[in-house]
Amino acid sequence: MKDKRNIVVDIGNTLIKSGLFQDGQLKEQQYWGSIESLLLYAREQKPHRIGFVSVKNGEKELLETFHEFIPTIFTNKSRMPISIDYETVDTLGTDRLIGAVAAHFLFPNRNTLVIDMGSCITYDLLDSQSVYQGGVISPGLKMRMRAMNHYTRNLPDLSTQETDWSYQPVGKSTRECMELGVHRAIIHEIDGFIHDYAQQYPELVVLMTGGDAPFFESKVKQPIFADANLILKGLNLLLDSE
Template sequence: MKLLIDVGNTLCKYVTFQQGELSVIKSIETHLINQQWLAENFPIVEQCIVSNVNDSNLNQIITSWCESERIDYCFVESEAEKFNIRCAYDDPSTFGVDRWLGLIGASTLFPNQATLIIDAGTATTIDLLTSSGIHQGGWILPGINLMFSSLVQNTKKVFATPKNINQIAFANNTTDAVNQANWAATIGCINTAIKTAHEQYLPEDDTLLIVLTGGNAAKLKQLMTVECEFIEKLIFVGMNRYNANKGLK
């Protein structure tokens, strides 16, 4: 069995891969991860692949567990090029590993297809990958919840509470106005990214696939006016390309 762990700032998400399939995504609060929890929950693991945007101390916890159980392991880092994917960043080490894995995951599921990857989580990231595997760069903006809290906490007379919306519309009260604007701003940014991709980076006859992932992706798909693919496990699809026997330990 292969264990794939995505360590985030607040939550650690994980799946297993066996018999050719990824399991459902499960999660635990990141600060609760320790060797005892790993041993109790994963008694039979042959490989462990990890991406970590949190404290590097967690790498040592996972390393100690893997070595004590004789499990092959590797920690994924962003690279200049791998699996025929080329990163646009001059310094790939500054490119978030979650975005890197999104590129790899999209290329795995949709080979030779120009793709705009939107990861809508704490931050919303947008990255363009050409059909030949060239990353053209991307954007980072605050996620829906972060955008909401930033406005409410930094203004004296904007009182609002988070609220689900079913469609983009103008609002007649402050709560709706803030919630509507957060989603509209995010969708507007994505639409601008689509326009920019076609006008500046892609041949006229090249189609562009829009891929959504992350915690707010399902809701975004409902509100978007263009066709999108929602891939919940996109990062894990990318992570699964790595083989601990061949990867960097």
Template sequence: MNIIVDYGNSSAKVGIFNQRALVDKHVFREENQLKDFLQNFSADHCIVSSVNTEAQTIASWTTAKNKFILHHTLPLPVKNLYATPQTLGVDRIAGVCGAQDFFQATNCLVIDAGTCITYDFLDNKGRYHGGGISPGLTMRFQAMHTFTARLPLVSVTENPLLIGNSTETCMQSGVIHGLIEEIDGVIRKYSEKFDGLKVILCGGDTGFFENKLKASIFASPELVLSGLNSILLYNVSR
């Protein structure tokens, strides 16, 4: 049994895998809850990806026989061509490895819709090239409120007006329709450049976007967990 820990900015996701199958998932918003769970769960292997608490500390809480920390020196099942691998977000490389695991020998564009929108390209030879980073939904609303004198802090709405008729609805129209067009536009550019492109959407806002995009996508909210598990299996087998 494998235990996978993905500790983000606001919460920790824990996936339990039997080989490649995700059999259980937990979300912890308090560090002490995560610690208690890990100390009381028996697993053969563990991998930790963290942008929050020190990953080595989290790994020390588990009783797993083999423990791995995701960082830029850990061997990967893809070839990393990123110019500055030491600055690459661990969630981005995990998502790409998840895409590789699902769609081998396929050009893949991984779109992670979370705090930021990240675009990551993996070619059909298993080589990761990089991509793009853009502000996410909530960040765009917060930025307009923070960097202007009078614009309010507006929340996301499921079906924004195209033609806003108030400051609030105009902001919702601009952010949401604008971001949908951005994502569709990026997908179109990649599709024109790379044959047989598979687009995989993941991240916290997957549910919001998956039925709003014109492009054909494969929605995989747990892609990062699956990618971390594939990295773990790759290193266990070495």
């Protein structure tokens, strides 16, 4: 179908992110403060299909709110083009699966590691046989900053402030020490996980996405493919494959 328009939506813990695709190409992505404002946008765009992945709003709520579009809600019980080797699938975040699906479509028959830099940092491994092997969940940048303030008496809360980068071996102020501790710890963590997985999964392809990805993508040692819209692209590919 020519001029086919899809809207796909990734509802995270803190943000609602949508992508408008036309004939398979991402034309625009936007952030929304509520699903009601997203609904008004969808009515303006008149998409052929609309698909969701959500860790916040429930399936019933989304089906009722967007009923006029007959939306597709992807969950961890949805049919996927990958196999899943995971013991607690019921608790597996669908956004993690969508990242693996995106890797499956973009790098077929390759060992891939998807790193999503959101509220938490997730590492998800898809092997060359398209089997999702699981991964790691780690606190994200702002979560680490907030935790140092929450669990101490005197350390400030830097989680709401703009992230600044100025690498130096040691911090010369409390703020610098905190920022250096969080930033460098995350970089060492990413490099460490990539190194460990690459030992077991040859020719590993590493994809990075999420809100904090632009800050870290150039600072890790190993080569990566950074794409802030990876989850949206995976959603649209999955929607079109049905």
